[in-house]
């Protein structure tokens with residue numbers, strides 16, 4: 001990444017103090033995101049603006065009508081002519097009613113726009129997060145994604161729900177009332193306008209202070225959620241290793257820094273609001289003093305002064321609201337900065353624009369492949385070539401951390417090689433469509449994640465169009481039928497509900513049934529039988545031998561029985577393939593790693 005691009009994506013998230021240039025770029029990115037969210041609703045936004053303008057005009061009529069009533073209506077009524085007073089009262093009632101109706105229409109429309117903007121944003125974030133590659137999620141962590149999708153979207157929600165409303169009203173009130181003040185009395189209006197000089201200065205100070213404070217709050221809340229998710233996910237380990245106290249102290253530290261960051265922001269708001277009020281009240285006092293002196297001198301009418309002070313209150317009230325909007329905006333723009341960062345990330349394993357279809361067959365070729373997990377990380381697989389002909393069952397063996405799973409992950413294209421290419425039936429995996437690849441390559445791992453839903457639904461993930469009969473046959477083929485049938489609701493048992501909880505071995509069998517049902521050209525089994533008991537493994541193995549007969553398979557296993565069904569064994573050490581041959585040949589040679597491993601297995605059986 002060049003220096004200029006170092007702010008892109010989520011890279012600047014952890015940086016506390018941003019340079020001005022980077023800060024400006026991040027703000028521009030946030031604005032672009034906001035613009036892209038509002039643009040599709042521009043017509044409706046224009047209508048909302050029209051309504052709020054009318055509503056403000058309706059609300060402004062009040063004090064003016066009161067001024068006319070005091071200066072003309074009441075004196076005329078004293079003389080016996082009530083026409084003007086009656087008109088004033090009637091117009092006041094109509095303008096108040098119009099004000100209420102327009103306000104309701106405005107709030108409903110603004111609410112509709114905001115809620116749709118939020119819906120759009122939540123969907124974009126979720127869709128994008130799902131599309132980002134495994135490597136992003138491994139480093140960014142689910143807690144941070146959750147924090148973007150919940151806490152950060154919520155701050156934007158606050159801005160849109162209350163802020164939009166307040167801001168439009170405040171800006172319009174300021175513009176309209178400012179004009180009216182000038183029309184009513186120029187010298188008094190100028191006194192009011194002079195108050196804007198300190199206001200601008202205070203606002204600039206507030207923007208700078210609150211931006212930094214809110215960036216810290218966004219970072220702090222993300223850390224809290226990350227810690228929370230980690231604790232909840234690892235609850236068993238937490239309790240088994242008595243990590244509660246340590247976790248509590250970490251959480252206390254994080255919560256404290258979140259409080260401190262929020263307190264800094266709230267303090268800035270307090271100073272800002274108080275200063276705005278002080279300026280407002282001081283100019284009101286000045287206007288009242290000078291106005292009263294002029295009324296006594298006869299150069300100003302009492303009605304005008306009354307209207308002026310009534311308007312003045314309304315002139316400064318929205319400034320209070322504006323202070324709150326500025327606060328919500330600072331908080332939301334810090335959140336938008338983070339959200340737009342996630343949305344700017346691109347999948348490192350991207351789908352090509354014009355994918356090539358994968359032909360039948362399952363020959364896997366590694367051509368001059370070198371792999372590291374990150375650009376600056378160590379080389380995990382030094383450059384190598386390897387061809388696995390279609391239909392061959394290959395076992396990968398080797399010590400922990402040797403690189404076996406990494407090879408398997410490259411075959412399933414969870415990562416792309418750092419250099420060279422991995423091909424399936426001659427097609428570079430980088431040129432394939434995700435759906436095509438997932439149809440052809442199925443993976444069963446140790447984790448065996450089950451989605452909420454029934455056991456049958458979890459098996460059918462392998463082939464969503466499968467009938468119940470096919471699901472049951474797949475389960476029977478791997479020896480899972482009996483335990484599933486014995487569950488409270490058989491195949492319809494919910495795997496997340498009480499009674500539907502499956503053991504690790506049972507989950508593994510479900511994952512096997514899923515892969516068998518998928519009927520892929522290439523099957524990757526990464527420690528897929530490690531949780532099965534011996535009879536369970538035998539049942540799967542018997543099924544494996546028939547199922548693997550006509551497809552390519554890559555098996556990573558630590559058990560001899562599984563390795564022996566392979567046609568070919570690759571021994572991996574430090575990312576290199578150091579032995580390659582049939583299990584029988586490698587054992588017969590008697591000198592290599594595999595022969596030693598084989599002997600160790602045999603010894604352990606005695």
Ligand SMILES: Nc1ncnc2c1ncn2[C@@H]1O[C@H](COP(=O)(O)OP(=O)(O)OP(=O)(O)O)[C@@H](O)[C@H]1O
Pocket residue numbers: 138373377380398399400401402403404405406407
């Ligand atoms: N997501 C990752 N990011 C960075 N490094 C990784 C990642 N996954 C694995 N590694 C590193 O790559 C190397 C090979 O790991 P790999 O998981 O392929 O080993 P393995 O042979 O499958 O081990 P095991 O038998 O324990 O599963 C290890 O040094 C490991 O630390």
